Amino acid sequence: MAIPFFSIDLKLIDLISIIKDILLPYNKKKNENKFKELLQKRYPNRYISLLPSARLGFYLSLKFLLKKNDEVIFSSMSFPLYVKIAKQLDLKIILVDVLEKDLNIDVSKIEEKINKNTKAIIATHLFGYPCEIEKIKNICKKHNLLLIEDCAQSFNSKIKNIETGNFGDVGITSTSLLKIPTTLSGGILISKNKELANKVNEWQEMNLKDNLSLKFKLFIKVILSILNSYPKIYSILSDKIFNFLFKYNPKIYRKILYSGMGVKELKYDPLERPELAKYQITIGISQLNRCDEMNKIRKMHSVFFQETFKKYSNIIVINNHFEDEWNHQYFVILIKKDFAKINKELFKLGVHAMDENVWDCSKYNFDIKNKKEVFPITEMVNGKLLRIQNNSFLNKKNIQEIAQKIINGNNKV
Numbered sequence: 373m374a375i376p377f378f379s380i381d382l383k384l385i386d387l388i389s390i391i392k393d394i395l396l397p398y399n400k401k402k403n404e405n406k407f408k409e410l411l412q413k414r415y416p417n418r419y420i421s422l423l424p425s426a427r428l429g430f431y432l433s434l435k436f437l438l439k440k441n442d443e444v445i446f447s448s449m450s451f452p453l454y455v456k457i458a459k460q461l462d463l464k465i466i467l468v469d470v471l472e473k474d475l476n477i478d479v480s481k482i483e484e485k486i487n488k489n490t491k492a493i494i495a496t497h498l499f500g501y502p503c504e505i506e507k508i509k510n511i512c513k514k515h516n517l518l519l520i521e522d523c524a525q526s527f528n529s530k531i532k533n534i535e536t537g538n539f540g541d542v543g544i545t546s547t548s549l550l551k552i553p554t555t556l557s558g559g560i561l562i563s564k565n566k567e568l569a570n571k572v573n574e575w576q577e578m579n580l581k582d583n584l585s586l587k588f589k590l591f592i593k594v595i596l597s598i599l600n601s602y603p604k605i606y607s608i609l610s611d612k613i614f615n616f617l618f619k620y621n622p623k624i625y626r627k628i629l630y631s632g633m634g635v636k637e638l639k640y641d642p643l644e645r646p647e648l649a650k651y652q653i654t655i656g657i658s659q660l661n662r663c664d665e666m667n668k669i670r671k672m673h674s675v676f677f678q679e680t681f682k683k684y685s686n687i688i689v690i691n692n693h694f695e696d697e698w699n700h701q702y703f704v705i706l707i708k709k710d711f712a713k714i715n716k717e718l719f720k721l722g723v724h725a726m727d728e729n730v731w732d733c734s735k736y737n738f739d740i741k742n743k744k745e746v747f748p749i750t751e752m753v754n755g756k757l758l759r760i761q762n763n764s765f766l767n768k769k770n771i772q773e774i775a776q777k778i779i780n781g782n783n784k785v
């Protein structure tokens with residue numbers, strides 16, 4: 373039996389909530405308000421907007437808050453589409469290298485990049501682990517810069533009990549198909565600025581249409597992804613196809629796996645996704661109610677992984693998974709030697725893990741102001757990171773099997 377790259381963390385209770393939603397005459401506005409109320413508890417004193425994706429929130433925030441030629445600082449390991457969006461809006465991009473310990477921005481290197489044109493810092497909490505956001509916030513205060521938190525992967529991650537998204541002027545989290553919590557595609561904009569929230573909401577009302585064909589496409593994708601979440605079904609439906617592509621057509625294999633990154637298209641299209649449907653909001657509510665319970669199970673899994681891999685000098689665990697304060701949504705290891713061989717071996721053994729070689733923003737064809745600079749830590753880890761799926765959907769046996777196969781793969785090479 374093969375273990376898929378990822379599983380959507382849905383339980384029967386989430387699906388029952390949809391059936392109830394169809395049968396009972398709740399209206400969409402009521403559900404939206406309930407969802408927002410739950411979110412408001414996490415983000416007190418902030419304005420919340422629900423979106424069809426996090427990327428739309430990012431696009432609109434930059435569009436409404438910055439102007440042409442403003443400079444924006446990103447970490448060199450950020451969501452590449454965000455860099456592309458900033459370029460599309462005629463902003464200038466500066467990259468700053470990351471820290472080895474968590475692959476988040478190296479705060480000590482930020483100030484040397486600030487000049488009179490710098491207007492914003494994008495702080496990414498990569499792989500769910502919070503970056504040093506308090507220090508970044510102080511730098512932003514000192515230089516009067518906008519702070520935008522990319523919380524797409526860090527829902528439920530906290531610093532001194534304050535959830536990410538509460539530190540910046542704007543925080544954007546993703547509730548896409550593979551995120552936790554999921555609305556099967558979606559995003560949440562958390563903003564201090566009432567005017568921005570109003571503009572984002574108005575933009576959505578004016579521009580997003582109830583597009584049936586887009587909704588249908590999304591629905592089919594959702595069904596296929598849910599089915600593929602189950603290792604048994606995945607082994608029948610997709611395992612052979614991925615094996616074939618991995619071996620004979622790595623280009624298409626890569627295209628399928630990373631299609632959600634949005635970097636292949638020439639331009640980001642803010643109208644690419646339909647507005648959130650009622651059933652998506654209903655799932656979101658159910659997921660929010662299970663958030664802490666899911667987090668607890670994920671933590672148990674990741675502590676087990678970390679404990680298990682401790683003995684292997686070739687496997688470095690990124691981030692401390694014994695710590696409480698974050699969401700453990702991604703379990704990422706750095707394989708020091710023979711990454712490609714080990715990944716291949718793992719594939720043969722039936723563990724399909726994500727090769728996380730997509731984050732180095734200096735490697736794309738983006739026009740970056742300090743493109744010639746070397747980012748040593750990013751350079752060192754890029755191409756050696758493997759993401760193992762971790763969610764409450766998997767049981768202890770699945771997790772033990774994954775860990776054992778990684779060890780077998782490592783030992784074999």
Ligand SMILES: Cc1ncc(COP(=O)(O)O)c(C=O)c1O
Pocket residue numbers: 424425426427428450451496498522524525545546547548558559632
């Ligand atoms: C770090 C990061 N930022 C932003 C996004 C964009 O989120 P969405 O797919 O909801 O637009 C993602 C999605 O994977 C992400 O991982």
